[in-house]
Amino acid sequence: MAGIELRALHKRFGTTDVVRGIDLTVPSGAFLTLLGPSGCGKSTLLRMLAGLEAPSAGQILFDGSVVNDIPPGRRDIAMVFQSYALYPHMTVAQNIAYPLRKRGVPRGERDAAVARAAEVLQLTALLDRRPRELSGGQQQRVALGRALVREPRIFLLDEPLSNLDATLRSHMRRELVALHRRIGRTMVYVTHDQLEAMTMSTHVAVIDGGRLQQFGTPAEVYRRPANRMVASFIGTPGMAFADGMVATGRLLLAGRPLALIGAPDGPVTVGIRAEDVEIADTGVAACVTDMEAVGHETLLTLSGEFGTVTARAPADCRLAPGATVHWQVRPAQLHLFNPETGDRRNAALSPITSSNETTAP
Amino acid sequence: MSPRLARTGWSLLAWSLILLVAGPLLWMVATSLKSEDEVFSLEPTLLPVEPTLEHYAVLLTETAFPAYFANSVVIATATTTVVVVLAVLGAFSLARFRYRGREAIASAVLLCYMLPSVVLIIPLYLLMVRLGLANTIASLVIAYTSFALPYALWLLRTFMAAVPVEIEQAALIDGASRMGAFFDVLLPQVLPGIISTALFTFILAWNEFLFALVLVNADDVRPLTTGVMTMLVSGFNIEWSLLMAASVMMSVPLIIILAFLQGHLVRGFGAGAVKG
Numbered sequence: 001m002a003g004i005e006l007r008a009l010h011k012r013f014g015t016t017d018v019v020r021g022i023d024l025t026v027p028s029g030a031f032l033t034l035l036g037p038s039g040c041g042k043s044t045l046l047r048m049l050a051g052l053e054a055p056s057a058g059q060i061l062f063d064g065s066v067v068n069d070i071p072p073g074r075r076d077i078a079m080v081f082q083s084y085a086l087y088p089h090m091t092v093a094q095n096i097a098y099p100l101r102k103r104g105v106p107r108g109e110r111d112a113a114v115a116r117a118a119e120v121l122q123l124t125a126l127l128d129r130r131p132r133e134l135s136g137g138q139q140q141r142v143a144l145g146r147a148l149v150r151e152p153r154i155f156l157l158d159e160p161l162s163n164l165d166a167t168l169r170s171h172m173r174r175e176l177v178a179l180h181r182r183i184g185r186t187m188v189y190v191t192h193d194q195l196e197a198m199t200m201s202t203h204v205a206v207i208d209g210g211r212l213q214q215f216g217t218p219a220e221v222y223r224r225p226a227n228r229m230v231a232s233f234i235g236t237p238g239m240a241f242a243d244g245m246v247a248t249g250r251l252l253l254a255g256r257p258l259a260l261i262g263a264p265d266g267p268v269t270v271g272i273r274a275e276d277v278e279i280a281d282t283g284v285a286a287c288v289t290d291m292e293a294v295g296h297e298t299l300l301t302l303s304g305e306f307g308t309v310t311a312r313a314p315a316d317c318r319l320a321p322g323a324t325v326h327w328q329v330r331p332a333q334l335h336l337f338n339p340e341t342g343d344r345r346n347a348a349l350s351p352i353t354s355s356n357e358t359t360a361p
Numbered sequence: 362m363s364p365r366l367a368r369t370g371w372s373l374l375a376w377s378l379i380l381l382v383a384g385p386l387l388w389m390v391a392t393s394l395k396s397e398d399e400v401f402s403l404e405p406t407l408l409p410v411e412p413t414l415e416h417y418a419v420l421l422t423e424t425a426f427p428a429y430f431a432n433s434v435v436i437a438t439a440t441t442t443v444v445v446v447l448a449v450l451g452a453f454s455l456a457r458f459r460y461r462g463r464e465a466i467a468s469a470v471l472l473c474y475m476l477p478s479v480v481l482i483i484p485l486y487l488l489m490v491r492l493g494l495a496n497t498i499a500s501l502v503i504a505y506t507s508f509a510l511p512y513a514l515w516l517l518r519t520f521m522a523a524v525p526v527e528i529e530q531a532a533l534i535d536g537a538s539r540m541g542a543f544f545d546v547l548l549p550q551v552l553p554g555i556i557s558t559a560l561f562t563f564i565l566a567w568n569e570f571l572f573a574l575v576l577v578n579a580d581d582v583r584p585l586t587t588g589v590m591t592m593l594v595s596g597f598n599i600e601w602s603l604l605m606a607a608s609v610m611m612s613v614p615l616i617i618i619l620a621f622l623q624g625h626l627v628r629g630f631g632a633g634a635v636k637g
Contacts, residue, residue, distance in 0.1 A: 073533055
């Protein structure tokens with residue numbers, strides 16, 4: 001088991017900075033997800049952890065010792081590639097045994113370890129097949145088996161589920177979580193799928209533009225996004241944003257007071273999550289411009305004077321596009337961001353009621 | 362036109378092409394088995410009336426044919442070995458390492474291949490004389506290597522570039538050294554390419570005539586192509602029967618090699634284990 005520490009890690013390809021100074025400390029045994037849109041630098045970061053890319057600057061530490069100059073084979077890591085990268089000319093058994101063979105583990109021990117890994121991953125019946133004779137899900141399990149067999153201190157996984165269909169993906173998600181719980185090793189998992197990040201990780205690092213945007217537990221990242229990028233990237237449907245204004249202790253949207261706020265006057269970006277929007281008899285008037293039935297619920301796009309927000313409605317919702325509804329949101333559930341930097345702003349928000357309406361400054 | 366007629370038409374076309382290609386070969390075999398009289402008989406026979414192996418016996422026992430054959434085997438094997446080893450390592454470098462001038466080298470290699478080999482004949486001859494290699498087997502090995510290597514490099518580079526780099530990286534992480542990953546993982550993937558390269562080089566070295574004629578002028582190092590010609594073809598006479606028998610025996614090694622390696626050439630293609 002090993003903790004991972006990154007110090008001002010930087011990677012430049014030619015004139016492009018792909019990773020721009022990332023500092024991060026992950027406790028031993030964590031399930032860390034590197035989450036971000038394509039091209040954000042998360043895969044490069046993983047490849048630097050693996051030793052397949054050398055950092056342009058900065059340090060990588062495993063268990064407190066710098067591993068920058070240690071070649072991949074001696075970092076005591078295992079990696080599962082997005083493409084699985086199985087050895088095509090070897091059988092499943094030879095694939096899984098390869099890391100042991102390269103480390104001079106004797107034949108008998110090797111066979112036993114392969115048998116154990118195959119048992120865990122239900123590959124026993126497939127040991128004599130070659131990778132091309134396997135389905136995507138089976139290949140994926142072989143790749144995992146090859147990573148598992150050596151019991152390395154750190155597992156690196158590069159979008160390992162992205163080539164699987166939805167059913168298999170959710171199955172493997174649970175399997176991976178169970179595996180992590182069972183072996184307790186540090187795992188670093190790269191994905192652009194926030195669902196994977198939210199459901200599997202103990203820690204999430206949101207990365208965009210080569211920079212660490214936020215590091216925390218999945219709940220922290222979801223409930224208190226550090227900036228507008230994180231807020232919009234995490235959560236389905238995405239958070240709606242509107243331009244607001246703080247004036248004399250009130251938060252105004254489209255000139256209308258929405259809540260009382262303990263913040264200095266000035267412009268502010270207001271973020272509203274779909275699950276916080278309630279359709280009500282009173283509140284903000286808006287027109288239903290789009291409806292998306294996703295099965296267990298219906299997503300409503302509401303356009304009105306506060307801009308466009310998304311709301312969740314029951315599956316049997318009887319509204320039709322064009323209908324006028326009212327919606328409300330509890331002030332404590334609003335997210336505020338600096339309109340210039342996009343950074344989160346924390347401020348106490350409370351509802352405007354008839355009792356404090358008159359007493360507010 | 363009915364589909365049936367079309368099929369017949371295509372079959373006819375295919376068979377006439379086969380006949381066109383195989384005809385001279387069959388004629389060669391038939392002639393080598395005919396007696397001297399029959400070869401020159403005024404009513405030519407298609408198949409030998411009284412097949413005889415006397416020409417083969419003469420070639421093998423009374424001429425320098427076995428020596429030429431041995432020379433050819435040495436030259437072709439040595440050239441193939443040198444070319445395959447150099448091309449595999451060179452292609453690995455061109456396909457996998459990042460360094461300045463890599464693309465320039467690759468293009469220069471292709472340019473070399475496009476150069477007609479005739480223009481090299483004088484410079485190469487002079488070079489061999491200076492090096493003291495004129496009239497040696499080594500001079501032919503070097504000359505053939507210089508023709509075959511560019512193509513071999515180019516071919517193998519293409520093969521290697523088509524292999525996903527991830528499987529080598531996986532091997533590195535699994536504890537292999539750079540060369541270990543190369544031998545364990547990349548080499549088996551490009552085996553069909555290596556076999557094609559070896560075949561190409563062997564056939565080139567085996568059949569080459571012009572350079573053998575220019576660079577080698579001593580009987581003890583002559584390969585089959587020029588040896589047989591100088592032995593059997595003179596200004597006054599061509600020993601047709603012996604020439605045909607020699608030609609058949611020259612073709613045998615190539616036929617055997619091709620028969621063996623054909624399967625390997627096809628196997629391995631389409632063996633992808635990498636998805637996505």
